[in-house]
Structures are given as structure tokens and as C-alpha cells.
Amino acid sequence: MEDRGLLIQAAEDQLLEKAKRDGVETAWDRKDAMKTPCGFGSAGVCCRNCAMGPCRVSPVPGKGVERGICGATADIIVARNFARMCAAGSASHSDHGRSLCLYLENASRDGQINIRDEKKLASVAKKYSIETEGRDIYDVAHDVAAATLNEFGKPHGNLIFSSALPKKRREVWDKLGVTPRAIDKDIVSIMHSTHIGCSGDAKNLINMSMRASLGDGWGGSYIATEISDILFKTPSPVETQANLGVLETNSVNIILHGHEPSLSESIVAAAEDPELIALAKAQGADGINVCGMCCTGNEITMRHGIKMAGNFLQQELAVVTGAVEAVIVDVQCIMPSLAKLSKSYHTKFITTSPKAEITDSTYIEFEEHRPYDSAKEIIKEAVLNYKNRNRDNVLIPDEKCEALVGFSTEAIVDGLDKVVNSNIDPLQTVKPLADVILSGTLRGAAAFVGCNNPKVPHDEPTVKMMKYLIAHDVIIIVTGCAAHAAAKAGLLLPEAKELAGPGLKTVCSLLGIPPILHQGSCVDISRNLQLAGELANHLGVDISDLPVVGAAPEWMSEKAVAIGTYVVGSGIDAWLGVVPPVTGSPFVTDYLLNKMEEDYGAKFYVETDPQKAAEQMFERIEAKRKKINI
Ligand code: XCC
Ligand code: SF4
Numbered sequence: 001m002e003d004r005g006l007l008i009q010a011a012e013d014q015l016l017e018k019a020k021r022d023g024v025e026t027a028w029d030r031k032d033a034m035k036t037p038c039g040f041g042s043a044g045v046c047c048r049n050c051a052m053g054p055c056r057v058s059p060v061p062g063k064g065v066e067r068g069i070c071g072a073t074a075d076i077i078v079a080r081n082f083a084r085m086c087a088a089g090s091a092s093h094s095d096h097g098r099s100l101c102l103y104l105e106n107a108s109r110d111g112q113i114n115i116r117d118e119k120k121l122a123s124v125a126k127k128y129s130i131e132t133e134g135r136d137i138y139d140v141a142h143d144v145a146a147a148t149l150n151e152f153g154k155p156h157g158n159l160i161f162s163s164a165l166p167k168k169r170r171e172v173w174d175k176l177g178v179t180p181r182a183i184d185k186d187i188v189s190i191m192h193s194t195h196i197g198c199s200g201d202a203k204n205l206i207n208m209s210m211r212a213s214l215g216d217g218w219g220g221s222y223i224a225t226e227i228s229d230i231l232f233k234t235p236s237p238v239e240t241q242a243n244l245g246v247l248e249t250n251s252v253n254i255i256l257h258g259h260e261p262s263l264s265e266s267i268v269a270a271a272e273d274p275e276l277i278a279l280a281k282a283q284g285a286d287g288i289n290v291c292g293m294c295c296t297g298n299e300i301t302m303r304h305g306i307k308m309a310g311n312f313l314q315q316e317l318a319v320v321t322g323a324v325e326a327v328i329v330d331v332q333c334i335m336p337s338l339a340k341l342s343k344s345y346h347t348k349f350i351t352t353s354p355k356a357e358i359t360d361s362t363y364i365e366f367e368e369h370r371p372y373d374s375a376k377e378i379i380k381e382a383v384l385n386y387k388n389r390n391r392d393n394v395l396i397p398d399e400k401c402e403a404l405v406g407f408s409t410e411a412i413v414d415g416l417d418k419v420v421n422s423n424i425d426p427l428q429t430v431k432p433l434a435d436v437i438l439s440g441t442l443r444g445a446a447a448f449v450g451c452n453n454p455k456v457p458h459d460e461p462t463v464k465m466m467k468y469l470i471a472h473d474v475i476i477i478v479t480g481c482a483a484h485a486a487a488k489a490g491l492l493l494p495e496a497k498e499l500a501g502p503g504l505k506t507v508c509s510l511l512g513i514p515p516i517l518h519q520g521s522c523v524d525i526s527r528n529l530q531l532a533g534e535l536a537n538h539l540g541v542d543i544s545d546l547p548v549v550g551a552a553p554e555w556m557s558e559k560a561v562a563i564g565t566y567v568v569g570s571g572i573d574a575w576l577g578v579v580p581p582v583t584g585s586p587f588v589t590d591y592l593l594n595k596m597e598e599d600y601g602a603k604f605y606v607e608t609d610p611q612k613a614a615e616q617m618f619e620r621i622e623a624k625r626k627k628i629n630i
Helices: 004-022 027-033 039-043 074-105 118-127 137-153 167-176 183-193 202-232 261-270 274-282 294-304 312-320 337-343 371-384 409-420 431-438 460-471 480-488 494-499 502-511 522-539 558-569 586-600 610-627
Strands: 238-242 252-257 288-293 307-310 326-329 348-351 401-405 444-448 474-479 516-520 548-552 573-576 604-606
Touching: 004 312, 027 312, 074 137, 074 183, 074 202, 074 261, 074 522, 074 558, 074 586, 118 137, 118 202, 137 183, 137 202, 167 202, 167 522, 167 586, 183 202, 202 261, 202 294, 202 522, 202 558, 202 586, 238 294, 238 480, 252 261, 252 294, 252 312, 252 371, 261 288, 261 294, 261 371, 274 288, 274 371, 288 294, 288 312, 288 371, 294 307, 294 401, 294 480, 294 516, 294 522, 307 312, 307 480, 312 326, 312 337, 326 337, 326 371, 337 348, 348 371, 401 480, 401 516, 409 431, 409 522, 431 522, 444 460, 444 480, 444 522, 444 610, 460 474, 460 480, 460 494, 460 610, 474 480, 474 502, 474 522, 474 610, 480 516, 494 502, 516 522, 522 548, 522 558, 548 558, 548 610, 558 573, 558 586, 573 610, 586 604
Parallel strands: 238 307, 252 288, 252 326, 288 307, 326 348, 444 474, 444 548, 474 516, 548 573, 573 604
Antiparallel strands: 238 401
């Protein structure tokens, strides 16, 4: 296979040059202008939790100012800041989950919100002990909405967990006192305990961070995935294309960017409305080309094969092509810079959520009670903008790559089942996967997640690490912006098996799958958890015993901090390629990188060299295999 990494870079360079010619700036320019980042901020020792401060204490023990005005040490300040990152990340994923529960509440047979996956509905209903026998599916759906909404703020007890959560893991959490109670409650606890004069113990704060983050992974995010599948169907493998070359010269190009699939699903459906297509043709366009970006891109590609325009650092480049009629967004990971940037082109930057209004954007609220009609009105703005495109200043890069996406846990299990063992006990569904891992055909699995970050070369560490691991017979599951990186590099193609080791190659050939399986958006890391949990249950071990690792090579968001935390808390080691702002605390650093293993059987690794990180991941997989004698 040709090395697509260089081609991707060439396409990106072209657009960066164009940006310069056009006199517009991108995140990379602003990163350069930022010069050296603040050392206190980088080490996490800056506190502005009260107005006696801001206080910055020395990141080096025994040197300089050691306490804030209230007496908080570097350990306390770093732990508080870390906890607040976990709270913000968990809040974002979980509020996305809540929006979908509220959306499901409005589902009705003859309305604009419908149930597309009755099987998933039944399985989620079972989780919440909701009767399904002989009942109308919409009544069941409304009960599921009520039950899941209750998980956010119930006053007593603990979250209701998926049966995929191994008993042993639950015992670990109970013993440490980190079993999530209610999603919102555990987030609020952090905001309370990090207020001036509350928790002054770093371990206590880290435990709270873990509890809220686990409430994200096994609660808010898990619910987001479950409800999305019920409403929009559980993904199954579908072909798509990735990179900015998916934009079309003679179509109305729409970039859908953000996270919640309620908006994006409606836009995708409404873009096929004959009325809108006729309107597009009347403007001189061939049609309407909807493309997805970041996590929204993952959501709509895995359910409809909608083309993937790119990941986080490509959002500005999409506008720079000069070929985008509208960037339509909802929440999260939307650069406010798009407002100014889009004004240098004809692009309409349309914000739709009261949670993420952006100054100088065109705000058209997405009306969830009439999603189809509302989506049509939004798309109309884009279509009518086609005539304003400046054809002399358009540059659509040639680069695009085919990909196979949409491997939900259900799809993986079904696929394996069909090939390996056609008539197995439904409770033994992960058996084929367990068998290929036990036999050593696959050495293990790695989950890649997360963002882009201009601190590292775009997509490069992600792709490098992936290639190393598949060459060593480690199967990869991928979500979020890392999934776009894999797609652009051609790694989501069945042909990429040529880059895999002999064992993984055999499995790929047998199943017709790529060595890297696309599992969706970042809330869909719940699918990773589900798969790992089912595997552990099947083998009668804890998740921390499995030869499974995780990595976020280019992470940047607070959501990624929450993810890393719940991944480790679930028993899976997590490699970070960007140093988190905790180095100013000896206690927190030592806990995350070492001691955590005693508590959770897993820990964080921070390694900025992708080659070394990949080697460490593989070593760790082999060590875990030894531990359970396989
Ligand atoms: Fe955002 Fe989800 Fe990160 Fe991409 S991967 S930059 S969080 S879009 Ni979630
Ligand atoms: Fe300073 Fe303490 Fe106030 Fe933070 S909480 S700003 S360390 S006085």
C-alpha cells in the first residue's frame, strides 16, 4: 500500500498556503503567536478558584512559593484542576446523552421522531427492567426515556450499569468508593468539593474525578450511544470516503460539525427532500452534498455512509477551500474562529444550539419538536448561498480515501459469529473474539480515541502508532477524531490487512474487515467498554486482566481527560501523547502514572514519542497475556 500520510500532508499544505494567500489565519498560526505556553498553567499549579487569588505556586517542591493564600499546596491545586477537567468533560458527554433522552421522550409513530431499532430498544428496556411484552414500542421508548433521565439526578443509590460491567470491576469501585451514583450528582460533587475551603486532599479529589468520569463512560456516554441506536439504528458496516476531497465542485457543500446526532440525522434526511434538491438545481448546482466533521462526522457516516470531511484541525481548512456553502454546528469542538473566518469567504456559519451560540455566526435554533422541518429551513440557507460562491477562489484538494465504517459491538459480534461459529449460544457471542485472542492469532486489542492538537503533527502519531500495532497482530478499535485520521490514511479499508501481522491478516481476510474497526464518535467509547466487559465476562476475568490497551495520542479536550480517567478506572491502561497539566504535583503525577495500578489494575502512561508509546503498548499487551497464562 502507498504511504498516504505524505499525500494527506500535501493536501493540507496546499490549503495552508491558500489560507496565507487569502490573508486568513488558522489554529496553527494562533499556536505560533502564542509563543511559549505558561509554565504554571502547563504544570497545573495555577488556581483562580477564589478572589484572594489568582495564586500560582511553584511546580518544584521545596522551591519558591509553596502554598496559595488559602494554604492550598501544589498537590491540592493540581488535583482540583484535574477534577474540574473531568467534571467538564463528563458534563459535555453526559449532557449530550441527556439531550437524546429528551428527544426520545418526544418520539411518536406519526411524528417526526421515530424508533428505528426495536431490537436495541428491547435490550435497553431490559437493562432498566422495563416490561416490553405485548406493549407498544413507543410506550416502551417513553419508559426508557424516563428511566435514563432518572440516571442523571436520582437522589439515592447508584447508576444502573450494563450487564457488560464485570462483577469484579464493580467490586473494585465499591471498595474504593468510586461507584458512580447519579451522573449530574457526581459532577456537582466535584464543583462543590473544589470550591475554596472544601476538599484539601488530592487523593479524595482524584477519587471524585474517577467517580464522575465513570459516570460518564458507563452512564452519560453509554446512554448517549444506547438512545442514538434506538432512534437512528445501531450501526453496521458501510462504505464511505474521507478527507476534504469529498467536497464537490458543482454541489451545494454542507459541513455538519459537532456532536449530537439529533441535528445531524435530521439534516441528512432533509437534504434528500425533493423540494430542496429542486431548489439547489434552480441555483445551478447538481445537488446537495452533506459531509460530516469530527464526531458528528462519525455519527452520520456510521449510520448512512455520509462522507467524512475531516477531523478537528480541518474545520478551518474546510472553509478555506472556498467551496463550502454552510458549516452547520450544534455543540462541542467548534472553533469560535469559524465566525470570523467564514466572513472572509461566502460560507455561512450556522449555529443551532442555545448551548453553543457564537458571536457573529448565523443563529438558527434547531427546533427539536419539529426536527425535519427545522432542518429543512437550515439547509435552505445553505442552498441559497450557492450562488455567492467565488469560483475563482476555490481549492478542493484531490485527496480522499475510501473507508469501511460502522462496527458497533453488535456488528462485530454478528460478523464473527457468522464466520467462525454459526450456531452458538447467544450468551456466548464474544466467544469467537475471545478464541482468536486466546489462541494468540490476535495478541490483543487497542482502543484509539481522541482529538487533534497543534502541539503535535496532525494525525501523524495516531497513524504511526496504529501501523505499529496492527503489524504486531493487535486489532484496533477507533472512535472520535482518531477515526478520521485512520480513515484518511487508508487504514479503515479491508486492504489495509496487508499492513497487518500474519494473525490479524488472517482474521481480516476471513471476515472481510479492516484491521482497524471504526466504532463511532467519542461517546461511542461506551461501545469499547461494552466489548471489553463482555470479553472479560466471557473469560471469567476482570477487564484489567485483558490484553487490551487504550491511547489518545493527540488529545486536547476536557472530554478526553474524562475518557482517559474512566478508561483507566475500567481497567485499561491509557497512553497520552500530550502531557496533561498535572506535572506540578508530585502526588498526582505519581498516582496517575504508578499507584493507580494498585487500585485499578491499570494506569496512565504519558509518552510523546509515538514509536516508544506503541512499543510500550505492545509490551503491556504481552505482559497481560502472561498474567492470565495465554
Ligand atoms: Fe472533539 Fe468529538 Fe476530540 Fe474530536 S475527538 S476533537 S473531543 S470531536 Ni471526541
Ligand atoms: Fe488562591 Fe486558594 Fe483562592 Fe485558589 S482557592 S485562588 S489557591 S486562595
